[in-house]
Amino acid sequence: MSLDKMKDLHLEGKYIKPETKEVNGILMTKLISDNWDKIWNFQAKPDDLLIATYAKAGTTWTQEIVDMIQNDGDVQKCQRANTFDRHPFIEWTLPPPLNSGVEKANAMPSPRILRTHLSTQLLPPSFWENNCKFLYVARNAKDCMVSYYHFQKMNQGLPEPGTWEEYFETFINGKVVWGSWFDHVKGWWEIKDRYQILFLFYEDIKRDPKHEIQKVIKFMGKNLDETVLNTIVQETAFEKMKENPMTNRSTVPKSMMDQSISPFMRKGMVGDWKNHFTVSQNERFDEIYKRKMEGTSIKFCLEL
Numbered sequence: 394m395s396l397d398k399m400k401d402l403h404l405e406g407k408y409i410k411p412e413t414k415e416v417n418g419i420l421m422t423k424l425i426s427d428n429w430d431k432i433w434n435f436q437a438k439p440d441d442l443l444i445a446t447y448a449k450a451g452t453t454w455t456q457e458i459v460d461m462i463q464n465d466g467d468v469q470k471c472q473r474a475n476t477f478d479r480h481p482f483i484e485w486t487l488p489p490p491l492n493s494g495v496e497k498a499n500a501m502p503s504p505r506i507l508r509t510h511l512s513t514q515l516l517p518p519s520f521w522e523n524n525c526k527f528l529y530v531a532r533n534a535k536d537c538m539v540s541y542y543h544f545q546k547m548n549q550g551l552p553e554p555g556t557w558e559e560y561f562e563t564f565i566n567g568k569v570v571w572g573s574w575f576d577h578v579k580g581w582w583e584i585k586d587r588y589q590i591l592f593l594f595y596e597d598i599k600r601d602p603k604h605e606i607q608k609v610i611k612f613m614g615k616n617l618d619e620t621v622l623n624t625i626v627q628e629t630a631f632e633k634m635k636e637n638p639m640t641n642r643s644t645v646p647k648s649m650m651d652q653s654i655s656p657f658m659r660k661g662m663v664g665d666w667k668n669h670f671t672v673s674q675n676e677r678f679d680e681i682y683k684r685k686m687e688g689t690s691i692k693f694c695l696e697l
């Protein structure tokens with residue numbers, strides 16, 4: 394059963410902030426942790442495409458782009474279901490009768506587009522064994538932190554973030570669900586040339602969507618004409634997706650996601666961190682960033 398059917402079950406109001414429990418040293422919700430055997434043993438197929446991201450890095454945006462490409466720019470087809478039902482979120486686990494990501498993925502016909510926030514060391518091994526295609530999207534740490542903070546405030550499926558000052562510490566220490574941003578991004582960056590990985594940046598998609606979408610089209614082995622490409626650029630723009638009930642999570646009950654606290658499609662910009670970080674937080678963050686990212690060649694853009 395999908396989340397947007399929750400109303401029918403009168404489950405509203407029963408959700409409380411979840412407990413957390415680590416998997417191999419990485420924080421997860423307890424529901425994910427308790428379901429770990431099933432997640433770890435998930436059977437990927439060679440024609441699966443996995444959208445992998447750290448939380449809040451532009452997953453939903455990428456899902457919409459990929460779905461539009463797979464459906465040759467057919468807007469109606471992309472309206473068939475919510476993004477969370479179109480592309481199973483493999484590790485996501487909610488209390489029954491809501492289906493887990495593994496159950497949804499197992500029920501889906503091929504070719505499957507799946508999504509995950511798992512780091513490389515937690516990804517079910519069958520993805521590597523089957524040499525699946527991975528589309529990794531990275532977003533700069535500061536904007537991810539801001540976006541994740543607001544998301545944890547409005548989403549009952551994730552822990553209470555505390556104050557911004559408290560959250561700042563939690564995030565840099567990697568004590569958020571799905572673990573450290575630094576380890577996640579470094580892990581995927583380091584293996585990008587060993588597997589079929591298209592590595593994109595949120596900031597690049599924002600600056601030049603047409604160019605980045607063309608890369609995705611090529612990676613998916615599709616050949617779409619200019620008109621279709623332009624339609625995809627238009628339909629996946631932030632303003633469009635903010636109004637689209639199949640992407641903006643407005644069908645998720647308020648008891649689960651309270652969009653009056655913060656909308657799911659919040660700002661969709663590069664550099665909102667400047668409205669949150671104090672000067673001293675910024676200095677401290679830059680120092681920690683330098684230390685934690687030492688030795689990696691990855692470069693992020695922090696403003697457009």
Ligand SMILES: Nc1ncnc2c1ncn2[C@@H]1O[C@H](COP(=O)(O)OS(=O)(=O)O)[C@@H](OP(=O)(O)O)[C@H]1O
Nearest residue numbers: 448449450451452453454540630631658659660661
């Ligand atoms: N089309 C488009 N263009 C630009 N930005 C977009 C778009 N769609 C979603 N977003 C922004 O992406 C952030 C949500 O990221 P995710 O989809 O990865 O969230 S989640 O992890 O799946 O909950 C969240 O970022 P913030 O606005 O900074 O909070 C969304 O607004």
